[in-house]
Amino acid sequence: MEMIADYEKTDLGRIEIAPEVIEVITGLAASEVEGVAHMSGGFVGDIAERLGRKNLAKGVKVEVGKKEAAVDVYLIVEYGYKIPEVARNIQDNVRNAIENMTGLRVVEVNVHIVDVEFKSERKLDVEEPHQRVR
Template sequence: MKGIYTSKMGEVQITTDVIATYAGTTAVECFGIVGMAKVYTRDGGIARLLKKESLTKGISVHIAENEINLDFHVIVAYGVSIQAVADNLIENVRYKLEEFTGMRVNRVNVFVEGVRVID
């Protein structure tokens, strides 16, 4: 699925991979986010921290009628307020994606898959 933005100059199509990459980069810049996570069901539901090159695997992007819905699977730093971190992530991603794409971000869901102690 692609997001389509139409202007007087023409049409711009944005793929979900581009949106996921931008959203993932924005998310890992947020305080308290250690990184994106992928849950491996074959390992009993264990979440693993993804490398920076694999940010998009921890994010699901759905576009309907030029509205973006996102699911983030993240690992947070130990000792931070999960609610504050999630609220910060949601607001930063919403603002930056709307500026970047010109589309409305309808919903951002945050799934905390793990906690990691940071040195």
């Protein structure tokens, strides 16, 4: 169940933060961590991105309450990095980003490593398309 965080009432009204905002903050904070190759949005999310739709919340699931948030992050790690260290850095970066930007208390940051990417795979993704053979 997704809820809009409704945790502050001012003289002028309520302040609400949509779960999609938490997802974007989480995705950006996780992708900043060294060793993260990219976020994993699953098959449908990856196809949408290849079609040109940039999804900053790719690979993120969020549960938001009135004062707390819990997030799940699905990502691919670069080969050669210590996975437990990368995961802890993601947890710290995500928690800090959400708490500093929204004031919500983060109760969980669950990190799901779904694959490892080798540098040779990454290089193939950014190479120019092959020349046509005539």
